[in-house]
Amino acid sequence: MKVIKVNTHQREEFIDITQEVESAVRESKIKEGVCFVFSPHTTAGITINENADPSVKKDILNHLKKLVPFSGDYSHSEGNADAHIKASLLGNSVTVLVEGGNLVLGTWQGIYFCEFDGPRRRKLYVYFLPTFR
Amino acid sequence: MKVIKVNTHQREEFIDITQEVESAVRESKIKEGVCFVFSPHTTAGITINENADPSVKKDILNHLKKLVPFSGDYSHSEGNADAHIKASLLGNSVTVLVEGGNLVLGTWQGIYFCEFDGPRRRKLYVYFLPTFR
C-alpha cells in the first residue's frame, strides 16, 4: 500500500492527483492489473472527471454547494455536515485499470481528490492487484 | 463469497455493517488484499462515512430526502422511485483495502448499508481478492 499525501488550502477544493497515482504505478512495477485509490477521510471524496479545462472542477464544486448548502437543517454539531453529505455523493474511492505499466484513463480524465472541509493535511491509499508484474 | 444478512426496520435507515465485514475478513484468513462489499438490491446503497456521531447518518438520510422527495413527478408505479434514485446516487458497492488481516479504514469511517425502501430482509455479498493469505 502506497500513501499519497495531499495538503489542501481552502475549505473546498479539487486537487488533481493523477500524476501521484501514475508515479505509484511506476514504482510498483505492475504491468497489468487494477489500481485502487481510497480516501480514509469522511469529509472528502475522490472522483474522475475532466482535467483539461479547470472550469469543470469549479462547476462540480459550485453545483455541489447548491445541492448541499453549508448552512442547513443539520444535526451534526461540527459545522461540516455538508462535507459529509458531499463525500457520500461522490464516494471515497476510485478504481482504475493498469495496462503496459500505465493507468488506463480516457484522454480527458484526471483523478481528483475532493476536499470539502479543508484546509487539511490528508492522505490517500493506493493499492494494486496485479495480473502480471 | 460471504453473505451478510441485514434486517431493516424503517422505510429509510442507515445500518452500520463494519463489524460484519470485519468478521468476514477474519473468517477468510486473508492477510492482505482488497475487500468488495456489493448490494444486490436496487432500492438500497452502500456508503462509507462517519460512524462516531450518529447525527451524520441522520443528516445524509434527511438531505437525500430533500434532494429526492418521496412524492414527485415519477413514472415508476411502485411508489419507490425515490429509493431507486438515491441508490444510484450513493452506489451499490464499496471497495476497502485489507492489511494485516484487518480492513484499512480511517479513524472515523464505518461502512453503512443504506436502506431506502424498507423495512426489508436484505443481504450483502462480501468478496476478497487476496495478495497474501
Next chain:
Amino acid sequence: MKVIKVNTHQREEFIDITQEVESAVRESKIKEGVCFVFSPHTTAGITINENADPSVKKDILNHLKKLVPFSGDYSHSEGNADAHIKASLLGNSVTVLVEGGNLVLGTWQGIYFCEFDGPRRRKLYVYFLPTFR
C-alpha cells in the same frame, strides 16, 4: 481488457449493457473473481439499477435533470457542464462479482451506461481479476 462499444442516440440516455458484460465474462472463461466496468469518458457514468421496469431509468434521468439543469450558472464553455456534474454523481465505474462463470447480480439489477452528452460513439473497458479460471 475487453472493449464494449456503445452508440448513443440522444443527448441523455441510459443503455443496458448487462448482456455485453455477461458475454465478456463468458469469453474470458473466468469462473470466479471480480469484474470491473470502466468508462473512459467524462460526460457519462455507469450505474447498477432496476432493469425490469423501464420507468426506473427514466425517473433517474429526469430527476438528475432537475438536480443538475442543462442551463445554469456554469463556467465551462462547452455547454455540457451539467453532463460532467452528473457523471461525477453516478461515478464512472462499477464492480461486480463473478461466480460459476456468471455475473452475480440481483434479480432486478442491470448495468447501465449513462450518457449525458450524446449522441456519441462510446466505449467501455471490462476487466477481470480471476480467483479461479
